[in-house]
Amino acid sequence: MPSRQIYFDNNATTPLHPEVKKELVAAMEMYGNPSSMHAFGREARANVEDARHRVAAFMGADESEIVFTGSGSEGNNTVLSLFACGTSQCFPGMKPKIVTTKIEHPCVLETSQCLVHRGVDVSYLDVDAYGKIDLGQLEEYLKSDGVGLVSVMMANNEIGTIQDIPAISALAHQYGALMHTDAVQAFGKIPVDVNELGVDFLTISGHKIYGPKGIGALYVRKGTPYCPFIRGGHQERGRRAGTENTLGIMGLAMAVDMRKIEMAAEAERLRGFREMLREGISARIDDALFNGHPTDSIPNTLNVSFPGAEGESILLYLDLAGIAVSTGSACASGSLDPSHVLLATGVDAERAHGSIRISMGRSTTVEDVEYMLDVLPGIIERIRNMSTAYIKGGPHAAIR
Numbered sequence: 358m359p360s361r362q363i364y365f366d367n368n369a370t371t372p373l374h375p376e377v378k379k380e381l382v383a384a385m386e387m388y389g390n391p392s393s394m395h396a397f398g399r400e401a402r403a404n405v406e407d408a409r410h411r412v413a414a415f416m417g418a419d420e421s422e423i424v425f426t427g428s429g430s431e432g433n434n435t436v437l438s439l440f441a442c443g444t445s446q447c448f449p450g451m452k453p454k455i456v457t458t459k460i461e462h463p464c465v466l467e468t469s470q471c472l473v474h475r476g477v478d479v480s481y482l483d484v485d486a487y488g489k490i491d492l493g494q495l496e497e498y499l500k501s502d503g504v505g506l507v508s509v510m511m512a513n514n515e516i517g518t519i520q521d522i523p524a525i526s527a528l529a530h531q532y533g534a535l536m537h538t539d540a541v542q543a544f545g546k547i548p549v550d551v552n553e554l555g556v557d558f559l560t561i562s563g564h565k566i567y568g569p570k571g572i573g574a575l576y577v578r579k580g581t582p583y584c585p586f587i588r589g590g591h592q593e594r595g596r597r598a599g600t601e602n603t604l605g606i607m608g609l610a611m612a613v614d615m616r617k618i619e620m621a622a623e624a625e626r627l628r629g630f631r632e633m634l635r636e637g638i639s640a641r642i643d644d645a646l647f648n649g650h651p652t653d654s655i656p657n658t659l660n661v662s663f664p665g666a667e668g669e670s671i672l673l674y675l676d677l678a679g680i681a682v683s684t685g686s687a688c689a690s691g692s693l694d695p696s697h698v699l700l701a702t703g704v705d706a707e708r709a710h711g712s713i714r715i716s717m718g719r720s721t722t723v724e725d726v727e728y729m730l731d732v733l734p735g736i737i738e739r740i741r742n743m744s745t746a747y748i749k750g751g752p753h754a755a756i757r
Contacts, residue, residue: 359679363725366681367565367718368514368542368658373608374567374719380611381569384604391601392592401603408610412574415613416559417550424575424596425606429541430464432560432575433508435586435597436537437468440505441475442584451582452505452534454478456498458490459701461510462539466697478503484701487650488518492528499532506535511554512543515698515714516649517658519543526555535581541565541573545616546624546655557581563605567719568612572605619719627717628656630726634715635659637730642737643749648699648712657721662704662712666740671713674736680729683714 364372373381384404389397391405406420413420426432440455457469459481469479480498482490490509498504507529512519526536537558540549545566551559559576563569577583583596590598638645638661648660663671668684675682684696695709704712715729 359677361679361728363680363728364720365715365717365725365729366683368714368716369683370564370570371567371718372720373569374612374615376615377568377608377611381604381608384607387603391603401601405601405603405606408606411610412561412613413576415549415617416544416561416576417552418576419579421594422551422576422579424577424593425601425609426560426573426575426597427571427602428573429539429560429562429565430462430573431586432562432573433462433464433537433539434468435575436506436558436560437465437472437508438586439582439584440477441472452503454480454503455506455508456480456482456495456504456534457508458482458484458510460484460488460513460515460698461508462514462541465508465510465539482509486702487653488513488516488648488698488702489650489653490520490525492521492524495525496528496532499528499534504529504532504534506537508537508539510539510542511549512540512546512655513649513698514542515696516660516702517542517654518650519547519653519655522554522556530555542655545613545620546657547620551576551578563609563612566612566616569605569608572602572609574609623719624656627721630717630721630723631656631659633723633726634729637726638733641730641734646708648702648704657717659715660699660712661715662699662708663737663741664708664711665744666711666737668710668712670740671711671736674740675713675732678732678736680732683716684712 387401389401391398391401409423410420413423437455440451440453453476455469455477457465473479482494484490507525509520509525511522522538529536535557538554538556540559541562542565543549544561557578561574563572585596585598587598592598592601635647644664646662648662672682672684695706696712699709699712
């Protein structure tokens with residue numbers, strides 16, 4: 358184990374906030390079922406509903422609009438699956454067509470592919486070189502009759518690009534479609550207000566904001582059609598069966614409270630670190646190519662390609678030096694295929710394979726960034742010297 362340990366993989370998961378740890382330890386003594394009517398159950402129920410109020414308030418929602426889930430992936434599956442249900446008896450008038458993008462999280466893309474076999478028509482929006490969708494293409498899809506849902510992630514987990522969700526929501530509603538955004542990577546890093554965004558559904562996850570794993574929340578605007586994804590109980594006002602994860606819910610609420618206090622200052626600090634990394638890498642490493650939007654992105658994320666150096670090799674060498682990064686989405690890391698996000702932006706497979714994602718967090722220091730800038734150039738040089746494919750200033754070098 359290296360003497361120095363630096364964690365630059367916060368988009369995969371975050372360490373627990375110290376205040377969240379305290380909350381979880383204290384809550385372990387409270388074991389009552391929130392559905393029970395005795396004192397133990399009433400205590401648990403009071404804590405669940407207090408947490409619901411705090412989570413709702415942070416995103417500008419009413420507490421009745423919050424459904425606690427097991428993860429962001431479950432929330433996304435819940436929303437998308439409404440439209441398979443809409444082709445049967447639950448919502449016979451719902452339009453059975455979904456429009457999403459080519460750069461969504463795998464839980465949206467794979468669920469969409471599954472829904473095609475259940476009679477749902479799914480269309481995928483292209484993105485430009487920065488990962489932004491084209492509103493004109495979206496409108497063309499919406500003009501074709503039958504679109505019931507538009508699902509566009511607020512901030513991309515690999516490249517950090519932020520979409521114009523208010524404009525997308527307004528366009529979806531103009532043509533009678535509902536709007537969903539996967540806000541897992543945005544929530545707690547930038548302001549997220551459901552009313553300003555204009556969305557009907559929004560998903561979040563606890564472990565991306567220094568909360569516990571195994572807990573998330575789904576926002577469902579009042580009056581929006583809904584059908585439970587998990588059945589068999591009355592919990593969550595009949596919207597999600599299963600005994601509530603009281604510990605996780607309380608931990609999520611405390612994480613949200615800490616985001617309310619820390620988010621703005623942290624965002625400014627991490628944005629400075631991101632630019633320090635961008636400038637330092639550009640100055641010290643030839644042919645470094647940055648992916649995603651240079652400014653319209655979440656403040657903690659930098660995705661960069663190094664032609665002639667394979668991403669997994671970079672990751673392993675950095676790990677030996679005590680630095681943890683990612684080669685893309687943690688949920689797709691078991692695949693040897695190049696990033697679907699980078700390919701969708703027009704990057705070729707070679708460049709995509711030579712990419713790493715640096716995602717910083719609340720514990721990141723300027724010393725961590727300086728150490729990364731000291732270590733990374735030598736690693737890239739070593740890998741490139743072993744490569745027969747890399748040519749300095751080659752065809753990739755002109756692409757920034």
